Amino acid sequence: MNTTSIMIVGVGGQGSLLASRLLGNLLVNEGYDVKVSEVHGMSQRGGSVVTYVRFGDKVNSPIIEDGEADFILSFEKLEAARWAKCLKKDGKIIVNTQEIDPMPVITGAAEYPHGILDEIASQGAFIDGLDALSLANEAGSSKAVNIVLMGRLVKYFHIEYEKWIEQIESLVAPKFIELNKKAFALGYNA
Amino acid sequence: MKKLMIGNEAVARGIYEAGVKVVSSYPGTPSTEITEFSAKYDEIHCEWAPNEKVAMEAAFGASLAGVRSACTMKHVGLNVAADPLFTLSYTGVNGGLLVCVADDPGMHSSQNEQDSRHYAIAAKVPMLEPADSSESLAFAKAAFELSEQFDTPVILRMCTRIAHSQSIVETGERNDIPRAEYKKNPAKNIMMPAYAKLRHPFVEERTAKLAAFAEDCPFNKVEMNDTQIGIITSGTCYQYVKEVFGDSVSVLKIGLINPLPTKLIKDFAAKVDRLVVIEELDGIIETHCRNIGIECDGKNLFPPVGEYSQKIIAAAFGIEKEQSFTAETAIPVRPPVMCAGCPHRGLFYTLSKNKVTVMGDIGCYTLGAQKPLDALDAVLCMGASVSGLHGFNKALGDEKMKTCAVIGDSTFMHSGITGLVNIAYNNSHSLVIILDNSITGMTGHQHNPTTGYNIKGDPASKIDLETLCHAVGINRVRVVDPYNLKECDAAIKEELAAEEPSVIISRRPCVLLKSVKAKPAVTVNKDKCRTCKMCMKIGCPAISITDGKAHIDATLCVGCGVCTQLCAFDAIE
Structure with missing residues (x-):
């Protein structure tokens, strides 16, 4: 099969690492060749962060560029717009509609473009937006935004629901398993 | 067992499987995880040294005593450790010694973009460069064989994209190697002029032997396909080349970066119509090609700065990627910031x-x-x-x-x-x-x-x-x-x-430490706030002006109280 490319984008500290591990490990178990690329270090301090996940029969480059992503999973609204140029014409953006102000907005040097997703959508991009923060809180913790979004993303994959649950059980500390299962289900059914 | 590993974890696995007993390092992005993962193996003594020079000297001592040892560092760390490196090249090793250095093209988390390959050439030691996690494991492991066979430290060059990308790795068993006997040998191990003068010719002979080895070693691979274009490349660039061209061009993939082969390159060049060298940062392979009389494209097409990608390589061959969705509205940048509550x-x-x-x-x-x-x-x-x-x-x-x-x-x-x-x-x-x-x-x-x-x-x-x-x-x-x-x-x-x-x-401890307990978030009394923006002068990501008044994001605030002290109207409570 051709390579499928997923970009996970967000703000440093939002938990995209767990999301990419969940995805990567399951895809390996499913027998795919998989590459996951992330950058650690200074950008993690509240900056814009990107993780690339690619899978297929044989994956070469670990990174994803303009017009190459089948999916963009965005943990924040502005970040979805920032990386939309990487989406394929027929790709899908799954986005947490939460707004997190970047420093230029905080200091008043720039304004947060609240309508930015409508602009991208008007160009013909497929956008699936959800309030993952509220759903995460409903599941029991604002930190579960990552798992809510994962639940939403995998709806588009042809992999059984139970397999995802097994991965969550193997990756997450025992006391957080129930919370994460609930968060995953809320995202999946949203 | 098949497992997804970042390149750095795979290097650690290679170190473990090679039977290494001592790892000493100083942390530095993107190399840090190698030593962190090595420390998970109880069979290895792992430590954070105060700096890279101390780390390399500790690895030298362990090697001298007869065990396999390693030290890891980021590219600029090798500057600090350059002093022991250059003379370690003379003494050689007793137990195999690996120096793992991670470059950071694109400067994701560094103050410069220096190319560590120059060090291998200058210090006259062999250098290996893997192109994914599987090779990271294999090359790390093989480095110890090479080190002992040629009596030299071996450098493994990583880069951010290999170090921090996960790909599939097949793990093996640890090869527990007994400590080689330590024998006093002043002529080999005391580098004062009289002895060092005798060791320098040895280094030159070793380089000649390694150059012969490079012609026919398992680290360099030729993939002959269509011969209109032949590409010489290494490391992460190999993946970008394969992404762009698949099997439609011929490729010479270099795994042993120093010394570079001569005959292998000449033979490859003779078989292709056009030769292109693709390497991030400096034109090291390209310069070698010219030195041996081979004309090629290289830095005339590709920049000596920044990280490469399939897009950059495709563009150099006139292949433009389709742009998809771009907002006309300006998107504010999101630079990294000091955490809320950072001391x-x-x-x-x-x-x-x-x-x-x-x-x-x-x-x-x-x-x-x-x-x-x-x-x-x-x-x-x-x-x-x-x-x-x-x-x-x-x-x-x-x-x-x-x-x-x-x-x-x-x-x-x-x-x-x-x-x-x-x-x-x-x-x-x-x-x-x-x-x-x-x-x-x-x-x-x-x-x-x-x-x-x-x-x-x-x-x-x-x-x-x-x-x-x-x-x-x-x-x-x-x-x-x-x-x-x-x-x-x-x-x-x-x-x-x-x-x-x-x-x-x-x-004051880092606010991200688990042992640091956050205080309740402070809030703004909107009636007292006069929007003087004094609280905005500290660049705290939790504070913004919302609806004309200061606002504090309770999910980010850790109650450090710095903004409270700045407010002249006692509006932050």
Whole structure:
């Protein structure tokens, strides 16, 4: 099969690492060749962060560029717009509609473009937006935004629901398993 | 067993499987995880050394004693360890010795973009470069065989994209190797002129043998396909080439970067119509091609700066990628910021307010250079804040100017101490502020000699910074809490006025440490807030102006209270 490319984008500290591990490990178990690329270090301090996940029969480059992503999973609204140029014409953006102000907005040097997703959508991009923060809180913790979004993303994959649950059980500390299962289900059914 | 691993974890696995007994390193992005993962294996003694030079010398000692050893560092760390490296090339090894260095093309988390391959050439030691996690494991493991076979340290060159990308790895068993006998051998191990003169010819002979080995070694691979275009490449660039061209071009993939093969390249060049060398940073392979009389394209098509990608390579061959969705509305940038509650914030605010010229250093606190704090004047390399400040102040002489250095606890242990010794010994009225946040922050919370714990988290000897500063000859040493703005302000004013060297230790643990418990978030009393924006001057990501009044994001705020002290209207409660 051709390579499928997923970009996970967000703000440093939002938990995209767990999301990419969940995805990567399951895809390996499913027998795919998989590459996951992330950058650690200074950008993690509240900056814009990107993780690339690619899978297929044989994956070469670990990174994803303009017009190459089948999916963009965005943990924040502005970040979805920032990386939309990487989406394929027929790709899908799954986005947490939460707004997190970047420093230029905080200091008043720039304004947060609240309508930015409508602009991208008007160009013909497929956008699936959800309030993952509220759903995460409903599941029991604002930190579960990552798992809510994962639940939403995998709806588009042809992999059984139970397999995802097994991965969550193997990756997450025992006391957080129930919370994460609930968060995953809320995202999946949203 | 098949497993997804980042390149760094795979190197650690290779180190483990090769039977390594000692790993000594200093953390540095993107190399840090190699040693962290190595420390998970109980069979290996792993440690954080105070700096890369100490780490490499510890690895040298372990090798001399007869066990396989390794040290890891980022590219600029190899500058620090260059001294032992160049002479290790002469002594060679007893147990195999691996030096793993991680370059950072694109400078994701570094102060420069130097190409470590120059070191392998200059020090005349072999260098391997893997292209994915599977090769990271295999090459790390093979490096020890090579090291022992040719009696040389071996460098494994990683780069950010390989170090931090996960791909599938097949793990093997550990090969437990008994310690080789240690025999006193002055002619090999004491590098004084009489013996070193005898070792240098050995190094040259070894390089010749390695060059012959390079012609036919398992690290270099030829993939013959269509012969219109032939590409010589290595490391992560190989993946981009395959992404763009698949099997439609011929490729010579170089795994042994130093020494480079001659006949292999000549034969490959003879079979293809057009030869293109694709390598990030400097044109090392390209220069070698020209030296052996082979014409090729290279840096005429590709830049010597930044990280490459399939897009850059495709563009050089006239293949343009389709743009998809781009907003016309400006999207504000999102640079990294100091965390809410970061203990450095209060101190930097105070320095900025007092208009102090600040020599900065390497760590999270380099972010103090950004607006609105705008607190730094210069950042060069590890430790340069302290030694640079001394020179700056000597240049000023009797001219009055408010100056200081800021340096983290780990960076101070790395190479700040010697600068402080110089300040005391050569007497400049310099103020050094040690930002002691009880951890190595930037690289992701590694212990260091000031934290009281070792890499495994077990209790360890703890350096007392106050005593250390006194011992090198600083009489004025005081401790402040950076959450207390008045205390910081008074201390900075007093120490700047002092007619002798002084040290302020700004002490407060990193807010991201699990042991640090957040206080309840503060809130803005909208009735009291006059929107004077004083609270905005500290660049806290939790504070914004919403609907005309200051607003504090309760999910980010840790109740540090720095903004509370700034509000003249007591609006933050």
